[in-house]
Amino acid sequence: MNPAPTDKKTQDDVAESFRDRIATVDAKGKRNWIFAQKPKGRFYNIRTWVSWGFFALFFTLPFIKMNGRPLFLFNITESKFIIFGKIFWPQDFFIFGLTMVTFIVFIVLFTAAFGRLFCGWVCPQTIFMEMLFRKVEYLIEGDAAKQKLLKNAPWNTEKVIKKTTKHLSFFLLSFIIANFFLSYIIGMDELKKIISEPVSEHIVGFLAIIIFSAVFYGVYAYFREQVCTVICPYGRLQGVLLDRNSMIVAYDHKRGEPRDKYKKAGTAEINTGDCIDCFQCVKVCPTGIDIRNGTQMECVGCTACIDACNKMMEAVHRPTGLIRYASENGISEGKKLRYTGRMKFYTVILIILTGILTLLLISRKDIDGTIIRTRGTLYIERGTDSLANLFNIKVINKTLKNIPVTLRLEGSAKEEGKIELVGATDIHLKQEDQASGSFFIVLPRKFVTARKMKLQIGLYEGDKRITTLSTNFAGPFGKF
Numbered sequence: 001m002n003p004a005p006t007d008k009k010t011q012d013d014v015a016e017s018f019r020d021r022i023a024t025v026d027a028k029g030k031r032n033w034i035f036a037q038k039p040k041g042r043f044y045n046i047r048t049w050v051s052w053g054f055f056a057l058f059f060t061l062p063f064i065k066m067n068g069r070p071l072f073l074f075n076i077t078e079s080k081f082i083i084f085g086k087i088f089w090p091q092d093f094f095i096f097g098l099t100m101v102t103f104i105v106f107i108v109l110f111t112a113a114f115g116r117l118f119c120g121w122v123c124p125q126t127i128f129m130e131m132l133f134r135k136v137e138y139l140i141e142g143d144a145a146k147q148k149l150l151k152n153a154p155w156n157t158e159k160v161i162k163k164t165t166k167h168l169s170f171f172l173l174s175f176i177i178a179n180f181f182l183s184y185i186i187g188m189d190e191l192k193k194i195i196s197e198p199v200s201e202h203i204v205g206f207l208a209i210i211i212f213s214a215v216f217y218g219v220y221a222y223f224r225e226q227v228c229t230v231i232c233p234y235g236r237l238q239g240v241l242l243d244r245n246s247m248i249v250a251y252d253h254k255r256g257e258p259r260d261k262y263k264k265a266g267t268a269e270i271n272t273g274d275c276i277d278c279f280q281c282v283k284v285c286p287t288g289i290d291i292r293n294g295t296q297m298e299c300v301g302c303t304a305c306i307d308a309c310n311k312m313m314e315a316v317h318r319p320t321g322l323i324r325y326a327s328e329n330g331i332s333e334g335k336k337l338r339y340t341g342r343m344k345f346y347t348v349i350l351i352i353l354t355g356i357l358t359l360l361l362i363s364r365k366d367i368d369g370t371i372i373r374t375r376g377t378l379y380i381e382r383g384t385d386s387l388a389n390l391f392n393i394k395v396i397n398k399t400l401k402n403i404p405v406t407l408r409l410e411g412s413a414k415e416e417g418k419i420e421l422v423g424a425t426d427i428h429l430k431q432e433d434q435a436s437g438s439f440f441i442v443l444p445r446k447f448v449t450a451r452k453m454k455l456q457i458g459l460y461e462g463d464k465r466i467t468t469l470s471t472n473f474a475g476p477f478g479k480f
Contacts, residue, residue: 022230022298023285023287023289024225024226024229024287024288032288033151034225034285034286035144035147035148036134036144036283036284036285036286036288036304037143037144037283037284037308038134038143038144039284039308041306041307041308041310041311042307043303043304043307044303044304044307047120047121047130047131047302047303048131050121050122050127051127051130051131051132054122054124054127055127058124058180059180061184062180062183062184062187062188062191063188065085067085067400068400069085069087069400070082070187070188071084071085072084073184073185073186073187074184074185075185075186075187076185081096083099086361087398087432089434092364094360095357095360095361098356099357101353102350102357105346105353108241108346109343109346109347109350111234111241111242111246112241112242112246112340112342112343112346113339113343114246114247115238115242115246115247115249115301116238116248116299116300116301117247117301118234119234119235119300119301119302120300120301120302120303121301123300125219125227125228125232126300126302128177128220129220129224129225129286130286130302132173133170133173133220133221134286136169136170136173140162140165140166140169141162144283150162150163167221170217170220170221171213171221173220174213174214174217174221175209175213177212177213177216178209178213178215178216179191179195179209181212181216182208182209182212186205190205191205193205194206194209225286225298228287228298228300229287229297229298235297235298235300236297239297242295243340243342244327244328245327245328245329245338246327247325247327247337248295248299248301248325248326248327248328249291249301249302249303249305249323249324249325250291250295250324250325250326250327250328250330250331251275251281251291251292251294251322251323251331252321252323252324252326252331253331254331254332255273255274255322256273256274256292256322257273257275258271258272258273259272259273259275259276260272260276261277262276262278262316274313274319274322275292275322276312276316278312280308280311280312281305281308281323282305283308284304284305284307284308285304285305286300286304287300291305291323305323306323306324306325309322309323310322310323365398365466366397366398366399366466367395367397367399367405367459367466368395368396368398368467369393369395369396369467369469370393370394370469371391371392371457371469371471372392372471373389373391373392373472373474374390374391374392374438377389377390378474379448379473379474379475379476382442384445385444385445385446386443386444386445387443387444387445387448387475388420388440388441388443389440389441389474390439390440391438391439391441391471392436392437392438393407393427393436393437393438393439393469394434395427395429395435395436395459396433396434397429397430397431397432397433397434397435399431399432400431400432401431402428402429402431403466404426404427404428404429404461405426405427405428405429405435405459405466406425406426406427406459406460406461407419407421407426407427407439407457407458407459407460408457408460409441409456409457409458410455410456410457410458411455411456413443413447413456416443416444416447417441417442417443417444417447418442419439419442419457420439421437421438421439422438422439422440423437424437443473448473448476449475451474451475451476452472452473452474452475453473453475454471454472454473455471455472455473456468456470457469457470
């Protein structure tokens with residue numbers, strides 16, 4: 001038996017010991033399985049409605065098209081990304097990168113102000129785990145107490161049936177989610193081909209579905225809350241993004257302490273707080289923490305403890321809100337939630353990034369390309385009065401139509417020189433595809449007055465100029 005703490009330092013160490021470990025792992029490093037009680041209450045009901053909205057979006061967005069394209073597509077293998085019907089190729093990576101930076105700044109600002117509100121309300125991991133898989137588990141195995149009894153029970157017919165039914169249901173749900181998840185990568189049209197056509201024609205796609213299904217099954221059947229407490233980088237960032245003014249799910253220790261078991265009216269101690277030490281807030285927590293210990297990395301802000309505590313406060317005729325949305329300063333100093341200087345700074349940065357991103361999207365070209373002089377070549381003499389340079393061109397078509405592109409010199413070189421495309425008269429651009437080619441620019445010797453001349457090349461569809469690209473023409477002056 002461990003001796004009782006004898007000094008203040010030791011008492012503080014014991015009180016803070018929860019910060020040295022996570023609730024899902026014991027002192028020997030073994031897994032503590034969390035049997036979370038099913039929450040009931042106002043917040044849980046609202047979260048249920050939010051989850052239905054999430055499911056509606058997740059399972060319908062792959063079928064929605066804009067401008068003939070999927071609304072969202074993140075095809076990493078082909079470096080093809082579609083956001084709100086607009087396609088982004090590797091040439092647009094700086095726009096996509098800026099979008100990600102803007103999103104990260106938004107996350108930082110959002111977390112600084114509202115804590116892990118995202119995790120508890122709209123994170124896919126939380127919604128699928130708590131609002132789908134956990135509900136299926138409750139339906140098949142019962143609430144937390146029945147799940148514990150079933151786990152410890154011998155393998156009889158009832159246990160075999162329930163466990164088999166649960167895990168088959170989990171894998172079926174994982175298989176469905178995997179299919180829709182893959183549709184965000186390859187598109188619903190391609191997914192339909194994998195489903196309807198022989199497996200031999202889509203071996204890679206079929207293996208991808210099986211692998212994704214196995215991953216999702218492993219996450220929701222076994223790994224569960226440890227995705228949030230061990231893997232998720234956003235959860236790790238919480239410690240540096242939150243401050244004492246951030247909105248969190250908090251226990252009002254000033255009102256709740258010191259704790260005492262509930263006693264009938266007239267028998268309670270005068271100096272006790274409102275917390276009756278019923279542990280209901282711990283029993284419903286999906287990550288197994290005690291919110292009364294203060295802000296913790298494992299808390300995902302799911303509000304289950306708020307509903308459980310409010311229910312108990314109502315039962316003992318005490319005010320609700322002992323656990324509620326508040327800031328640390330709001331609890332300890334009675335301060336209201338406020339918009340701090342740090343939040344204002346993040347907001348300014350976010351507005352600037354959003355403005356730049358908007359300008360880039362507006363000015364983005366549907367047909368774009370690059371022209372570079374062929375490596376290892378200088379100028380070429382054409383007879384006695386002309387010079388030529390050999391160039392390579394790459395053009396990308398971000399539209400849904402085939403376009404024949406012709407090249408023409410622009411500016412003062414238009415009347416003096418000419419373009420000779422190697423092996424063709426124009427470049428055939430297929431829809432959402434890239435094309436390349438080689439061509440000579442031929443200029444009169446007298447027109448080339450510098451060792452490096454900047455030229456403008458127009459890309460035309462018939463007589464309509466689509467865009468203009470620039471390049472440099474090498475002349476016989478100086479060294480290169």
